[in-house]
Amino acid sequence: MIPDDTAIEARAQALYEQHSTDVAMRTDRMFGMLIVAEWVVGIYVALTFTPVSWNGHVASISPHVWVALVPGSALVIGALTTLLLRPGTRLSRHVIAVAQMGFGTLFIHLTGGRMETHFHIFGSLAFLAFYRDWPVLITGTVVALIDNVARGLICPDDTGALTALTTARVFEHAGWIWFEDIFLIASCVRGQTEMRAIARRMAQLEHASNLEALMEAAEESNRSKSEFLANMSHEIRTPMTAIQGYADLLMEPDTTESDRLEYVQTIRRNGEHLLRLINDILDLSKIEAGKMTVEHISCSPASVLVDVASLMRVRALDKALQFDVVYETDIPATIQSDPTRLRQIVVNLVGNAIKFTERGGIRIGVRCEQPDSANPRLRIAVADTGIGMTEEQIGVLFMAFSQADTSTTRRFGGTGLGLAICRKLAGLLGGEVTVQSTPGQGTSFFLDIATGPLDGVPMLSGYSEAGFQVEASPASDARHVDARVLLAEDGRDNQILITTHLRKAGAHVTMCENGRLAVQAALLASASGTPYDVILMDMQMPELDGYGATRMLRTQGYKGPIIALTAHAMAGDREKCLAAGCDDYLTKPIDRATLVEAILRWHTPARAEHAPPNALDADEDDEMAELRADFALRLPEIASELVTAMDAGDEVQVRHIAHQLKGAAGGYGYPALSTVAHRVEEAARHGHDVAAAARTLLKAIREAR
Amino acid sequence: MGRSLWIMALVCGWLGVVGIGFGAMVNWENTPGEQGSPPARWPKASRIARTGRATLVIAAHEHCPCTLATLREISKVLRQSPDADVDVWAVIDGSEPSEVADAAAEFPWLHVLRDRDAAELRLFDGLTSGEVSLYGADGALRYHGGVTGSRGREGANPGAAALLSAILKRDGPRAAPVYGCAIQGGA
Numbered sequence: 001m002i003p004d005d006t007a008i009e010a011r012a013q014a015l016y017e018q019h020s021t022d023v024a025m026r027t028d029r030m031f032g033m034l035i036v037a038e039w040v041v042g043i044y045v046a047l048t049f050t051p052v053s054w055n056g057h058v059a060s061i062s063p064h065v066w067v068a069l070v071p072g073s074a075l076v077i078g079a080l081t082t083l084l085l086r087p088g089t090r091l092s093r094h095v096i097a098v099a100q101m102g103f104g105t106l107f108i109h110l111t112g113g114r115m116e117t118h119f120h121i122f123g124s125l126a127f128l129a130f131y132r133d134w135p136v137l138i139t140g141t142v143v144a145l146i147d148n149v150a151r152g153l154i155c156p157d158d159t160g161a162l163t164a165l166t167t168a169r170v171f172e173h174a175g176w177i178w179f180e181d182i183f184l185i186a187s188c189v190r191g192q193t194e195m196r197a198i199a200r201r202m203a204q205l206e207h208a209s210n211l212e213a214l215m216e217a218a219e220e221s222n223r224s225k226s227e228f229l230a231n232m233s234h235e236i237r238t239p240m241t242a243i244q245g246y247a248d249l250l251m252e253p254d255t256t257e258s259d260r261l262e263y264v265q266t267i268r269r270n271g272e273h274l275l276r277l278i279n280d281i282l283d284l285s286k287i288e289a290g291k292m293t294v295e296h297i298s299c300s301p302a303s304v305l306v307d308v309a310s311l312m313r314v315r316a317l318d319k320a321l322q323f324d325v326v327y328e329t330d331i332p333a334t335i336q337s338d339p340t341r342l343r344q345i346v347v348n349l350v351g352n353a354i355k356f357t358e359r360g361g362i363r364i365g366v367r368c369e370q371p372d373s374a375n376p377r378l379r380i381a382v383a384d385t386g387i388g389m390t391e392e393q394i395g396v397l398f399m400a401f402s403q404a405d406t407s408t409t410r411r412f413g414g415t416g417l418g419l420a421i422c423r424k425l426a427g428l429l430g431g432e433v434t435v436q437s438t439p440g441q442g443t444s445f446f447l448d449i450a451t452g453p454l455d456g457v458p459m460l461s462g463y464s465e466a467g468f469q470v471e472a473s474p475a476s477d478a479r480h481v482d483a484r485v486l487l488a489e490d491g492r493d494n495q496i497l498i499t500t501h502l503r504k505a506g507a508h509v510t511m512c513e514n515g516r517l518a519v520q521a522a523l524l525a526s527a528s529g530t531p532y533d534v535i536l537m538d539m540q541m542p543e544l545d546g547y548g549a550t551r552m553l554r555t556q557g558y559k560g561p562i563i564a565l566t567a568h569a570m571a572g573d574r575e576k577c578l579a580a581g582c583d584d585y586l587t588k589p590i591d592r593a594t595l596v597e598a599i600l601r602w603h604t605p606a607r608a609e610h611a612p613p614n615a616l617d618a619d620e621d622d623e624m625a626e627l628r629a630d631f632a633l634r635l636p637e638i639a640s641e642l643v644t645a646m647d648a649g650d651e652v653q654v655r656h657i658a659h660q661l662k663g664a665a666g667g668y669g670y671p672a673l674s675t676v677a678h679r680v681e682e683a684a685r686h687g688h689d690v691a692a693a694a695r696t697l698l699k700a701i702r703e704a705r
Numbered sequence: 706m707g708r709s710l711w712i713m714a715l716v717c718g719w720l721g722v723v724g725i726g727f728g729a730m731v732n733w734e735n736t737p738g739e740q741g742s743p744p745a746r747w748p749k750a751s752r753i754a755r756t757g758r759a760t761l762v763i764a765a766h767e768h769c770p771c772t773l774a775t776l777r778e779i780s781k782v783l784r785q786s787p788d789a790d791v792d793v794w795a796v797i798d799g800s801e802p803s804e805v806a807d808a809a810a811e812f813p814w815l816h817v818l819r820d821r822d823a824a825e826l827r828l829f830d831g832l833t834s835g836e837v838s839l840y841g842a843d844g845a846l847r848y849h850g851g852v853t854g855s856r857g858r859e860g861a862n863p864g865a866a867a868l869l870s871a872i873l874k875r876d877g878p879r880a881a882p883v884y885g886c887a888i889q890g891g892a
Contacts, residue, residue: 050770050857053733054834054886059768063733071726078719091712095719102723109730112774112857147727 016199025088027130038103042068075099101143129184132191239270280417287424294428299339312350322361329367330459336452348418353384360385383444389437458682481505483533483603488518501592515549533603539566547580554581561602639701655684676700734855737882741830747844758790764831767803769886771857775835778852835885847871851883
């Protein structure tokens, strides 16, 4: 039997049993009412026909009345009890059969064997056939026959049973009952057969219906996929066509210099769009395939927001938009989430806000909701004063390849996948993205994510827009990278491209062609006391790939930052690189801004020996620079005081130093130092591990100076 | 004791109660009444007038509900012997209006004698309602007993068959048990 048939048979059996139970319960209820009525009629008949028996002039209640009252009541009670406690069961119908036939017998006795009351026996058997369970008929028949035979056994002189004269009549009575039984049993068996056939037919229809539904679902899924592919093809083809077209134009011999520049810019712009689109599609595909994994690690939401603000502020300022970040409540110093995906969502929401806002500004509101509950949440609200949307536009906003309307793509660009990805990522982070909008007035997106338990997590207060202002940095493109970089890359084009990007940014680049050479170069530089500030490690190289090289360096005790370069953007790549010992992860093709941003993340000017903590603005006044220099000179002294306090176990002094440093460092342009000092103060205030926090602060001071 | 055994015990108990009750009823219905010893020849002291034909005397309790079945059975016997010359008398004790007297009035072939002082019943020694005595035209007792199968139960039975045989002067039993209320006794 094939699995489908097995399933149909199982379903048919279930339907048959359900139908049988329904029939039995319905018939139970019918007999319940009938038996109560018969009990009442029995008492009435007994009281009417034979209320008393006489012994001379002495009357006594007739045994008929007693039987109608006592065994009659027992019949009713038995039937109703099983009917109520075990309805639809074999027990209930056999008890009911006994009760029903018992009343038939009683009526015959009460009426002195009137012919009409014998019809009750035959009628009752027919009623019992409603159960479509032939053994019930046997039970009923046995009760009727017992009455017939019992009189002969109890009173052998009686004429009703075993005397020679009436034996034939006894068999005749029984014969008529069996005669009826034969037809009723045949009817029951046929009824069961038909019920089974109906159940099987219903199971087949259900199966066919399910198959149809599954087919429809599959077709719908296929249709959706086709639409998705059609959209995707269209979205990819459009920039590709532009790239090809402008590349053709470039090859024209009579192209002027200005046209050539315009063509190259167009090709570059379309290339960037294509890259974003492919990244988005990969993300969406990974999410929909369930392959997207998110981390739940301890991370600082403030750091993520500072990072986003530093990235997006420039774009907002380019459009002369106000850009505010407001902490509406205290927020946890750390939450359990995925900082990369959180950053991706917020960047997308803020990017949209900037894109669709021409006047006014962008406001990022941050608040922690229900921090003391079992399910605390972080809400990041991105509100703009842009064009806003109608209800209809909102309805399709989170659908892939859907923007508010088709003209939006032409006017504002974008892949139409960003919000779909945001919503799905938010779901993976245990939250959601919602939106409120008024056409012409603006839009607010709300990102709510789970923070994980906040027990023992310090709550940070006093963050403000000023914090962002201090930490906000110029666009990475314009940053100066004063670092020694070792580039391990075997591809000639990428060697030239990356080296050019880095040298233009001010970095000193040493290049090698495989992992083995990279290991040798890195260890040699470290041994000579001039280690590289950052290693850019291509993960696919001949001889020794990036994974092996990184593992070898870490095994040798190499501590410097290693940033992985890979052409893959599939799920798990990042984790694989980090597992090998890399500190960060970049995907090719390498964008200059991203590259610079990543290097600065691991080698900031603040850590450079001869640079201030933040890149100095060109117009910074000399007096301020002098004050900063003085503060920098005082840092060793502060470090010494901190060491003394730590050695003495003087937590009060440690807290005092941290408090002083928190205020001063922020003012002199050392926001990171200020943040670490704040943590020491908070740790002391909440009774956490002050020594560990102080050691972190000491390290930060030494790095800062 | 397991749940199934409890259920089985309850069902058995229930069947026992019902069975005992019904058994007691059947036993009561089928227990014959006491029969008297009527005189072998027609008693001259009887108030029933003889017409030169056979005479069937039915002893009846004025309230016994079982007696109606006796009258109906005799009615069937008479239908089966249309040529027989038989006078049928119901001797009903008491003189007050009663269910049995009312029912007897509905049988046109039946003569009713209300036996206020039960003298006639004593003469024929009728002890149980439904007890019949058939005397031939010659005054000899030909049948004595009941004509129903059990208390108040109609239908073919040896008593009615024996009475028919006696009326038709055929061979056969001349006695059968009688089922009904005791006419004499009690207070």
